[in-house]
């Protein structure tokens with residue numbers, strides 16, 4: 001709802017039309033058709049006496065997005081001994097320390113960002129944009145050295161989502177309050193409020209697509225568990241913001257539009273850039289497994305699975321966290337192992353995100369053995 005709202009209002013602002021008899025306070029009109037009737041919307045400032053009794057604000061969409069996101073983040077990444085947050089093969093950090101770090105980063109990020117944009121951001125927006133982006137990309141790299149792959153993406157997402165929420169509640173909504181108060185008092189709005197609000201709302205606008213990608217990123221194991229996962233995320237963020245940019249410049253107001261090729265071409269190119277980057281980086285085989293030059297017997301595969309996987313992937317897992325087989329995957333019988341050979345190879349050899357945060361300490365040699373067994377036809381001899 002939040003992203004949808006933001007896009008609708010952006011689009012609306014860019015499509016306002018001048019009309020005959022337009023008052024000085026009016027910024028234009030737009031007619032829309034939806035659910036069986038026409039909407040006649042005018043964007044304008046109000047004279048002091050004109051304040052309506054009921055005024056609709058748009059802030060709860062953002063609030064519910066943030067609150068539900070934070071709750072999910074806490075449940076998935078902080079609970080169960082922060083098993084989702086910490087991957088010992090990335091960094092063997094104490095779990096309490098990891099949670100405290102994760103929470104502190106969220107607050108510190110807001111403090112730094114807000115302070116920067118309240119001070120130098122107003123006089124020197126370009127340099128501040130560059131510094132902000134470097135800090136953001138630097139943080140993503142740092143997260144990737146510290147947290148598990150999936151948590152790296154989510155930590156970045158929670159930071160970005162919190163900055164966006166801070167923008168709404170600490171900057172944009174106060175600016176709207178100032179507008180309402182100024183209107184009631186019949187004075188001009190203090191321009192610092194509106195300049196600041198405009199800046200922050202542009203930031204939010206560019207961050208929507210990167211944020212949406214992060215929200216679904218846990219489905220892309222090839223990206224999150226890759227050793228260069230930070231680079232993939234940065235490339236996708238640049239591509240996503242690029243698409244948004246060319247969608248933004250499409251409408252020029254008053255019904256005028258950029259030629260389709262002038263915005264659609266670059267928007268598609270931005271998307272292609274992100275996808276190509278993603279494909280190239282995920283092809284880099286940065287986590288090789290040991291080469292195994294002898295065929296591997298099925299008994300050996302069963303032994304590996306029994307020690308490394310079955311603590312979780314069993315009808316009755318012995319793992320203290322996973323009390324039912326994750327993803328419904330059971331590897332108790334020879335048949336179950338064999339039919340899942342491809343999925344096992346994907347997670348154990350290609351993505352190397354199983355065993356879950358390598359909880360059962362699988363070795364590169366064992367990964368090599370699984371690879372060899374699958375390459376030889378995954379036979380249950």
Ligand code: HEC
Pocket residue numbers: 305308309310311312313319322326327328329343344347348353354355356359360362
């Ligand atoms: C500590 C518990 C744990 C261990 C040990 C573990 N896994 Fe998993 N596995 C999970 C969890 C949690 C998921 C679901 C999340 C995900 O897909 O990343 C999962 C998902 C999977 C999936 C995807 C299932 C699906 O279709 O959704 C495969 C395949 C898999 N594991 C294979 C393995 C193999 C092979 C091993 C042993 C080498 C292993 N796992 C060890 C916890 C574990």
